[in-house]
Amino acid sequence: MSIEANKALVERYYHELVSEQRIDLVEELIAEDAADETLVGPGGSGTREDFRDHLRGLWANVQDVKATVEDLVAEGDRVIAFWRIEGVHVGPVFGVPATGRSFTGHSISTLTIRDGKVVRYNVLPDRLGIIRQLAAVPV
Template sequence: MSVEQNKETARRLYEELITFRRPELLDELVAEDAVDETVQGGRGGRDDFRAHVQGVWDTVEGVKATVTDLVAEGDRVVVFWRIEGVQRRPLFGAPPSGRHFTGNSISWITFRAGKIVRYNVLPDRLGILQQISPRESANG
């Protein structure tokens, strides 16, 4: 597959699968033996991706994932993207807040034959936590 096709698949992961809640796309976008490095204690495979995506949907109400840039070479794509929504479940150790947040992330994805075989993400945890954590009043 071409670099441009891999970039388009990466874009679809966020903008179609995540934002438009289309779990049926997992079979099309993700290889059966793929590794989602974000899943702690996962067994590998597409089921880890399914669990990751479901976790995002459960945690972030009205989630919107927007790709802001893509850089690719060979079988690798680096995705710069933004997530936004309302936190409904614990996130990065913070209890559910009901607050809207926006966060930037960078993901790196490896492809084989046009499907994702390895995935990892580096979210802006601090920026997100600053938005969802309880705020202390100026009076103490």
């Protein structure tokens, strides 16, 4: 696949799968043997079900979640996504119990693509920035 096709796949991942909560797209966008490294650790092996679990957990704890890709950098089979998440905190996030507060967070994700599907996913969120908003911790 081309770099542009890989970028388009990542755009769909965040817009359609995460924001629109289209769990039906997991088979189309995620390889059967894909690893969600947020759950299995770097280099770990996984399955599509790990992605479903990650998404369901996000949707259960962040109401009205919206993921917006701000920039993409790609080379070969990898795409780096700089993205923003917005939503309402209705369940535990990074150890903070539900507050009902709206928040915005920024993350950088690495997605590896094979044959038009995500095979590895890792995310580095701004945990401290999000926790400060949720727990009302002064900067």
